[in-house]
Amino acid sequence: MSLDWEYFFSLFTMSAFYRACVTVVVLSTSAWFLGLLLGFLVACAKMSTTRWLTIPSGIFIWFFRSVPLLVVLVFVYNMPQLFPSTGPYLGVPFIAGLVSLVITEAAYMAEIHRTGLLSIGKGQREAGHALSIGFLGVQRLIVIPQALRISMPALINEYVTVIKLSSLVSAISLSEILQTGQRLYSQNFLVMETLLAVAVYYVGIVTIFGSVLQWIERRMDVPSRKPETLSESECEKLRQQALPMPVRQATESKGLPPALQLKKISKKFGENEVLKGVDINIGIGEVISIIGPSGSGKTTLIRTVNRLETLNGGEVVLFGEDFIQSNHSLSIKKTRAGMKRIGMVFQSFNLFPHKTALENIMLAPRYHGAPSDVNVNRKQALYLLDRVGLLAHANKYPHQLSGGQQQRVAIARTLALSPDIMLFDEPTSALDPEMVGEVLKVIQDLAKEGMTLVIVTHEMDFAMSVSDRVVMMEHGVIQADAKPYDIESADTDVPELLRMRAFMGIDNTEVSSRLS
């Protein structure tokens, strides 16, 4: 048997096929896009903490992934028999096909979205929270763009699947490509030639639209972008645009309430009581280092100060005003205002990987400021980048920066909201030794400017040189709280100070003989 090639080629000049192609493209693209949106909502519902959302969304996914599309299609198309009022809509093959495809695809896409959303680390959300960005802002600016990038290859694959599945809509008489072919070969019996042409039409659509989506995927692929280090002349141009942030003058704190008062702070994780009634006052402009053995509760303590952990007891007072109380919550507005006064720098930097260094710094000011401030935000971000010595790296993404450079960008990002207090959670622990100095230097400069700093650190020499007070925690309580001078003075015989000295490795032999 030989194929009638002349007839085969004539099928590519038929307007009916091109109309059918348009139908397939419109149907598939709409179904893919609406399925993507509905799938996202279903994924969010499944990940929520409310059973009223997780259970129905789980059932939706389970059911529509189990039922064949053809069954859904015929069911939806015949729905007007049960509910006549749906006739004008579901009785139309295109709409019935669209609804069926959207429902089925949403069930699959929900699981793809869930994979993307789950892959975004907790640190990303915490960094957004520490910049006082609300829940929806964190989702919109930080979580969804990253999750979408991760899910994109699988979502593109779904688009190809939808195009192919759209051929099933021929079962309810929609004039799509397969149905157009079927109508022809039922008249002339040239089945092979017609189906071959149908296949070519489908391959053409998948190739063209798949390539467009792959182009979008490549555009979203941040790791493949490699912006260069800027030259000195380019840096100089940027430097001229930079707009200094208001300089923080060392504040005369006499008569003013402390910047932070932690009163009887207690925190439990299950039965594990990690903080057991911690009291500390931190004056305006004071620099406090918190040291202590691993697991003593240092990180938990500073995380309670900017609401990354809830309190089981006690309260935090900020510049003399109620800020956090274990037994009642303040208004969102008051909480946000308080949080903007406290910046936090994390051990693992938590830069936003889909933003350049400059964009990382601009993100929070843009979120909090008026749209007209964008230019000012950019200029101030340039100033801050220059201040931490990274202007030449303004256009680089976090994965192109060293650990020390990433931490300096993280400090600049925190400074962009002009906080009054900065919390540092072991800012150099994740760094190679040669990068520790560059980060400590930036912190030292902030201390000199009079910024109130609370630093959890294992860098004992740094703690002694930069701090007004060093606080030692052990087993969830404060063991000692002293000025570096008092800790260092050799004639002390206060047991807590001797213990602190032993922990810090100061004059070890003499200390151990005194403790014994």
Ligand SMILES: Nc1ncnc2c1ncn2[C@@H]1O[C@H](COP(=O)(O)OP(=O)(O)OP(=O)(O)O)[C@@H](O)[C@H]1O
């Ligand atoms: N989210 C959590 N869930 C359960 N337990 C936790 C949680 N976070 C901290 N802990 C526990 O609380 C205790 C104190 O942890 P924390 O991180 O505050 O200690 P740390 O003094 O900062 O230690 P390190 O110096 O090693 O960082 C540890 O026993 C830890 O296992």
